[in-house]
Amino acid sequence: MSKAQSLHSNASWMTISTIAVGGSNFFFALMLVWLLPSRYFTVFAGTQAVLLVAGTIAGAAIPWVLSRQVALYGPNDELGRDAVSFSIVAAVIEGLVGALITALICSQFAGPSTMLAATVSSFLIFGAATVVGFLQGLERFRLIAAARILEAAIKIGLGVSIVSLTSSHSADGAIWGFGAGSVAVIALGLPSMLPSMRLRLRSIGNLDLWRQALNLGSIQGGVAALGSIDAIVAAGLAASMPADAAGYQVATTVGRIPLFLTTALSMAIYPQMVR
Numbered sequence: 001m002s003k004a005q006s007l008h009s010n011a012s013w014m015t016i017s018t019i020a021v022g023g024s025n026f027f028f029a030l031m032l033v034w035l036l037p038s039r040y041f042t043v044f045a046g047t048q049a050v051l052l053v054a055g056t057i058a059g060a061a062i063p064w065v066l067s068r069q070v071a072l073y074g075p076n077d078e079l080g081r082d083a084v085s086f087s088i089v090a091a092v093i094e095g096l097v098g099a100l101i102t103a104l105i106c107s108q109f110a111g112p113s114t115m116l117a118a119t120v121s122s123f124l125i126f127g128a129a130t131v132v133g134f135l136q137g138l139e140r141f142r143l144i145a146a147a148r149i150l151e152a153a154i155k156i157g158l159g160v161s162i163v164s165l166t167s168s169h170s171a172d173g174a175i176w177g178f179g180a181g182s183v184a185v186i187a188l189g190l191p192s193m194l195p196s197m198r199l200r201l202r203s204i205g206n207l208d209l210w211r212q213a214l215n216l217g218s219i220q221g222g223v224a225a226l227g228s229i230d231a232i233v234a235a236g237l238a239a240s241m242p243a244d245a246a247g248y249q250v251a252t253t254v255g256r257i258p259l260f261l262t263t264a265l266s267m268a269i270y271p272q273m274v275r
Contacts, residue, residue: 021260091130
């Protein structure tokens with residue numbers, strides 16, 4: 001397969017999966033509007049917005065650094081293995097910080113059980129993003145597409161099932177679906193990554209890798225925060241206008257699809273650009 005054909009195939013898989021996931025997220029939101037009282041849906045949508053920011057930051061820094069190193073040097077080269085070791089440790093640190101920030105933000109509008117679900121899900125999202133970054137470097141975009149669709153299916157299936165079967169009809173079950181979906185991504189992609197996983201302490205002090213992660217994370221994380229702050233604010237105002245806040249948050253789910261699509265296409269192009 002030529003370079004152009006490979007690029008076309010990669011972009012096609014990422015486009016298909018992004019549209020499928022974006023559409024399923026919209027219908028997920030519609031189902032929850034029907035299943036959850038307005039005050040609970042706004043809590044869900046606000047928490048979802050926080051997790052969206054966490055997920056974008058998780059996918060913006062460490063995974064792209066890992067993807068670059070794997071694309072340049074391969075997963076079995078010393079530099080490639082150093083990048084894997086660095087990414088795992090950095091993702092754990094980043095995930096713990098992200099989970100703490102998620103808990104602090106969600107504590108402003110969500111109860112303890114929802115806050116716990118969001119905190120655990122946030123940490124797992126960082127792990128899933130790192131695995132995807134490794135697969136991106138290998139140009140395993142068909143597997144990435146399958147993982148993303150599986151993630152969405154588990155998130156929606158588990159979330160709707162828990163909300164439907166529990167008498168409280170709170171947002172907790174829907175939020176736990178995000179964590180379960182991330183576990184599925186890790187389980188699907190980790191076998192490809194395991195042969196390259198070795199703890200290398202020297203990689204933690206690699207200033208060049210930290211610099212790349214900081215530059216990428218600050219730019220894309222800022223874009224994600226600006227694109228989602230409205231839904232978080234709407235959740236905070238839900239007590240005074242629950243129905244209006246819920247409708248607004250459903251609409252923003254569709255509005256974010258172009259952002260996800262451009263990110264997906266960037267992922268498809270990046271490994272060939274760095275070579």
